[in-house]
Amino acid sequence: MTVETDPSEKFTGYAHPERLVSGDWLEAHLGRPGLVVVESDEDVLLYETGHIPGSVKIDWHTDLNDPVERDYIDGAGFAALVGGKGISRDSTVVIYGDKNNWWAAYALWVFTLFGHDDVRLLDGGRDKWIAEGRPITTDRPAPDAVDYPVVERHDAEIRAFKDDVLAHLGHPLIDVRSPEEYSGERTTAPAYPEEGALRAGHIPSAANVPWAKAAADDGTFKPVAELDAIYRDGAGLAEGEPVIAYCRIGERSSHTWFVLTHLLGFENVRNYDGSWTEWGSAVRVPIVTGSEPGAVPSR
């Protein structure tokens, strides 16, 4: 059972308007059979301080990452996780979170790795919902567990590994980190903890488009004309060419992956989740420092 999409005028210019819902739509549809609302935040305790009534929590680190290997959970793990939250394969899943939906977009991307069909973001995320005075509760829902099929992750289409990036050099790369990380002044986002990359800089030829450029002041996605100006005119992306986006561990670039794939309609966009914490520590991979993209190395 899939819940109807949000017909809001604001979304009609996007390539896949069905991937977004507004606060009005969500408030009107809360409790609708077939709809599961998921909160996914950077702060692991934020959900506990208050969340959208009926919503369940999925944490990017403790739930979606494999606890041992640097990888995502497998098909059985995902089935157990989301089935336990009352999500079935045909559920409409609406994800929202803090920081302009940064982590919500990451969770959405992981749902997509498992081929979950109907997964959407709440435009503006948690902050906007609260700013608009919409309902919040600390009551924890107790959803009945449902059977979710064990579907193996399908990484190839939307996930890039280091070797994929090396083979991709010469095609567009988007580095969504801060200008300071891009130039090599620092290896972590300003005000973020050191996460261990041995070298600083960026992948040769990558364009620097910090992820938050896609968000308006209220945390919603910018209108399509503004997004076109940033990614097509600014970063030179064009239809038909494969694109890889990366950041530090693949979370901020999930946000950009969402924008490129679902709002602008690019068809071959991959997220390199190894990102700078892998590339910046790997042996014998080319790196460029400074604020210019730099040339593609000859091979």
Next chain:
Amino acid sequence: MTESTLPAALAEIRDDFLALEQRERLEMLLEFSNELPELPERYQEHPDLFERVVECQSPVFIFVELDGDTVHLYATAPKEAPTTRGFASILVQGIDGLTVDEVLGIPDDFPNTLGLTQAVSPLRIRGMTALLGRTKRQIRERLTT
């Protein structure tokens, strides 16, 4: 050289965490978060005194006050950052009123002993380690000025 021993108040907090199931540990961290004391009035108008703990993902600021040999730790962090507030609150409540030597003697890996690495993730615990490290550094600076 200060001997590394865990003061009783912090040992009690640690034991309380370890006695709980994983999910209840998060709830206790949230209780700490809600209990982070307000700044005393005399410091509310003085953000300049406070040092930002840049290792934390959310804005958290600390200030150490020495009253003779007694340490007072003050911290502020936004309500939107409950994990960071919880870490700050544990240290504020566990450290307040201790002597300089007792605080400097807190083992640097105390945050890793609370049993939160699974529920919260090691990455996030680093913020608390940084809070403790900066607290000690502020004390050492106060002692030499």
